[in-house]
Amino acid sequence: MTVQEINKAYNRIEGSLNSKELKNAFDFLQKLIYESKEYSLQDKLTELHDTYKYMLRYRVEGMRDPMQSKIYNDLMASTYELADDLKMRLLLRISSVIYFDRKRIAAYQPLQSYRVLHDELTTAVEVSDYKQVDGLQLNLFNQVWLSGRLTREELSDIRDIFADDTIPFSASCQIVSALLLGLQTCFDDEKVLLLCDAAMSGKDEVRARALIAILITLYLYHKRIGFYPAISNRLEALAERGGFVKELRTIILRFILSRETEKITQKIQNEIIPEMIKMSPKLNKKINMQDFSIDQLGDEMNPDWQNMIENSEFGNKMKEFSELQMEGADVMHSSFIHLKSFPFFSEMGNWFLPFNPHHSAFGSAFGKGSEFDNVLETMALSSFMCNSDKYSLYFSIMQLPEQHRKMMMAQFDSQAMEMIQDRKEEFMPEDKRFEYIVGQYVQDLYRFFKIHPRHLDFLDLFALKLDFHNLPQVKALLSDNESLTIIAEYYLRKGYIDDALVVYERLALSSPDNEELYQKIGYCKQMKEDVQGALEAYLHADLLNGDSKWVIRRIAGCYRALKQPEKALGYYQRYEALSPDNLSVTISIGHCHLELKNFSEALKCYFKVEYLDPESHKAWRPIAWCSFLTGKFEQARNYYGKIMGNAPSLQDMLNAGHTEWALQNVKGAINFYKMAVEADGGDFHKFMEQFTQDIPDLLSAGIEEQDIPLLLDELRYSMDGSL
Template identity: 30%
Template sequence: MIQMNKKILSEVKEKIYGYVAKRRLREAFSQARSLAETMMDFESADALQRSEETYRHMLHYASTGAEDPTRAEMTARLSDSILSVVDILDRKNRVADEPSLYYNVARFENMRPAESLGMLVRQYVKLAGDTSIFNLVAGSHKQEEYRNTLIERQELERRIFNKVWTSHPLRPADAAVLDEVFSGQSAPDYFKSLMVWALTLGQLAFFDAARIELLLGAYTSGSQQVKAAAIVGLLLCLGDVRGRYIPRKVINRLEAARETTAWHSDLELAYKEFVRTRDTDRITAKIRDEVVPEMMKLRPEISRRFSGELPVDPEEMEENPQWQELLEKSGVTDKLKEMSEIQEEGGDVMMGTFSHLKSFPFFHDVANWFLPFHTDRSELEEGDAAPMKALADILMAMPMLCDSDKYSMLLSLQAAPEAQRSMLMQQINAQASQFAELRSAMLNTDVTDRRDMLRKQVQNLFRFFRLYRRKGEFANPFDRGIEPAGAVGLDSLCTPALAAVVAEFYFSHAYWLDGLKVARAIDGLQAAASVPDSPEYLLMQRMGFAAMKLGLYDEALRYFNHILLVTPENPWVMKNAARCHMQLARYDKALELFVALGSLPEYAGDASVALFIGHCYLENADYDKAVKAYFKAEYLGAKPKKVLRQLSWALLMNGDADQSRRYLERAMSATGPVPNDYLNLGHIALVRGDFKEALDSYRRNIATRREAGALTEDAAREAFIADVAEDTAELGRLGINTELLPLLVDSLFYTL
């Protein structure tokens, strides 16, 4: 096969995908066949020719008007055959010399064709059985031998993971081996979960319906642990296969999975956990930038007051009244309470802590990021194994940590000094006991356990795509998100109730665009929002606010106007709708809403409403009414920085230069001068006929522009000229000879 320029191949591939999406299959076949022949991949060219012949036969029957109930499915299958061949050509072209990890691993596996997946799995199953028996009968004198056996087994796990991950397309024999692994009892559950993630990562690289079929098999026949991994993998894969043909046998298996009792609830829980990761970066930043710095600030004070006897953790500090007083005064108590509430809601508060503990060689292998935590590890057989095994047993029982973080903790404590390790193990043991007590008090532990399992799977995945040292080589599914609408098998995630919950989550954390995307897709929202105080009615208000925050003012007004049809005197909506009209320069409509808002009893004395009314009159050049509105706003208590400058300008435009100057000087005294103040002082002086004062004010305007904005002299002058030009028409209306203005500007510049 001839290697092709990757950029050119990528462009051709994109063009072929476009033809298929537009159902222009004749051009797609022609381009794909030409690509295969150029690369001298005659096997792919022959496959395309056979598919095209089938397509031509189908076209012949279609052109005669003959009915064919299988035509739609056949068209989809033939379309996908083109895409599949193009994917294979692209992969073959890249596997030759692409330096990314995926292709490095693929090249390694290609060099060992004799080591089939079936052979490796048989070796692994035998070794897993041998180590289980060995673990039961071996004495301490056999520890090193047992550890070596575990290392051999772990190496096989890695090899099998890599082979499943990078094989494309999966051969029927390999698929049969994996199907047997999932349905049988010969392999441990953690190995099955590992295979789920190998299949998922491979599917995210290249589409292969066989992988989806195997994931469905893993879900229907697996333990709760395997089901949790499989449903998260399916959520990712099904959300990523739009436009691809899924064979009938896979659809049938999907329908069978959907008939199981837990499918819909598991899928919904997994989707919610995926959505929740959107907030992880904010939580991590909050801990890093707010909680930790405040705790560090307390350290000198605690050392001074308590002779350096520092508590080992914040919870211990809260138990001591003196420490508690320090925490409350510093605000740390409120922050810790907020973090606790976030964790109770399912927020990932551990990401920031463990993100610094992923540099161990253990995490250099992709497989280990997805490996379920278990105690049958070679790391637990080094030296005095008893303490580390005890720690591993404790970690196994801690639901708040995902598998990846448990391995981080185990490896970091293994490297810690003995004294520090013992102290930390005591803390961990105490926390594990607390969680055990809390769990025993729960009424519905089954749902909690399933949610915890799903959360751990999503967190493992999130950590890999965010923290793996070569993460840039992988397309991050958390960046693009999951949009269930139109995705095969995900229709149960498109219910209005669930979409509303997801949208509210996004809105409550200020992810405006994410929430808006979800809420827009809710069927029947407008009709449901016509009921006052219904959840949909409140959601539509949030949609309006989100659109306004994104600058989508027309869209925001659609939502706000609907609410105002239902409840015409909704003050919050009236105010925000008016603000949208102002952003769109529709000042008459904004004024109408603000006047109506000000007529409501609870807003009759609202200074902000009077201020907005003044702004609308000012923009409409109704200066007399603008002055009255600003005076009212001042009387009602509007802050000087919000009203005095606007009032000064309205007075000037209304022809009262002396009073305009007094109010501008009040503003400058109350809040400090800004560059634009000197520009307006210059205008006022011109209207009053004091040219010397005008030139002095303009000179100060240029100087303060330069200082405040770190501008060059030329940039400050150009900005000044632009502002004078913008105000020229208004100054002319006030009686200034506008032909004089350029002369004044030149005169000013000669003196600078």
């Protein structure tokens, strides 16, 4: 069988189990065992099949077994596991993805127990053998990542590593990352429970990674997690720990923010960098660097230069860039995309390693106590660079010529480092420590799943929605209004309207009297172009608070969009009563009257706007058209004359032609019609589409129907130049 055939067969089995079609799953499993000749699994399948048939027989005969629910859950879980086992065996034979490549190689290498690895790590730490520590941590990562189902002894040994405060926390971090990668390949409930143990850690770095790994695993296997009550119980136990909900919320917000990374990368490459390039010659011209002599130079910059930058498009983009960075967005991804080819990153575990200034990779070029230690210590404190990028930066610095490198070191003198140490808390404030750690790890994961040389061998987690708050197992843990409101607001602010709407509607179920929720539900639906749905939400909000001008105007706009001008008019008039000087609303009232063919009332509104705001010219077009419709052709001509001198549109030219025709100025009408055709690239067909729509208005203006084809032919001759 090919890899594609194996995966297709497995997906059929998994799909049947996800739909709780156990009989179909058994049939598909039987077929796959037969086709793959993995007969050693036949007894297990037969046992499961027989158990299910007995359970169904008892039920059909009306016998109620108090253990039926547990038996069914165990059956489902065991069938999932049998399918997993079969798939892993088959793929191990032929799959070329990195997991199976490494697993085949590992089968020929001696395997150390986790107890031995733990003991060796303890000894290496005691003698400060950093190279040995780093090597053992990589061994831990690889062994856990490639492991199958762990024995009770192995599980106990790994828990002992989690609990040991004498070894670096990075060892536990590596185990957690390895568990995450391994679980992506194959589900294992015991490994999920291990992550729950790590999530109880007192070390922020370990706990943050474990919670992220748990959420991702719950997302990937949400259909089957419910069959493992032990996992649900452990999640509930985790939720009892103080600060759990806030930590969960922090992780969810960070993953929402990670959706922006690709946009930010594109913005930097396509907008900010080109603006910098354009800015450079402008600045050089302003400063005129060639005219400077030594005695002309001073410390003070010309404020004009700063103003030129601040008021430019580049200045605006850099301000936006700075705000994104302050928010924790991944603004560095584009800078480090091409800096992951160093030998350090050939070890997969190093992509997830917390930054350590004492890593053995740093000891070859400089001895301990060198000026380069200052650089490493400063990098360790940085909160806006993820761990992976910090390692990349170090190796990039190492490639600089020695002279340039020493110049850089000179910037980190003892006085500067003293200041950095004094302000250490400002680099990563204690109250934001967990948030920064989460942000850095999410970015580490992003780099791995996007740019690791073998990233295509893994499911790209960041191509998934990752809406953790909607998972059945998380909903119960994150049901407080504060958390859901924060998540919804974040989605809304980032423009993820669909996601925001789901959360707002969930909040509305528990807070039916919250007018603001219905306002936002209406807004989200309006953004999705569900005008009727938006209207219903706005009307609900209006019932709760009839004084919101914003809601009243939205309701009016929805009714207009739904071609119900009479109802729209009523709400615009309500708004006008609350804000009589809002000329935009006055124009909208005029439009409603126009649509209702109350032309005289419409003109009153338009003239009011022109009188109160003569500079804006907003009312010219509606006055001109309304004048035409009411037979005030000279008045219409007057206003179209103004419009023609002020960037007329194609429709303006068409309407001006109608007006001239109504005034029996056929030559003038043809000239305007000709302008309209030419303004649309000479496309007479498009002109005719618009012209035809206006024929009823032309007839109402007194144009004889039989004259219409004649004038159009005159226009055609005119376009040919033969009239």
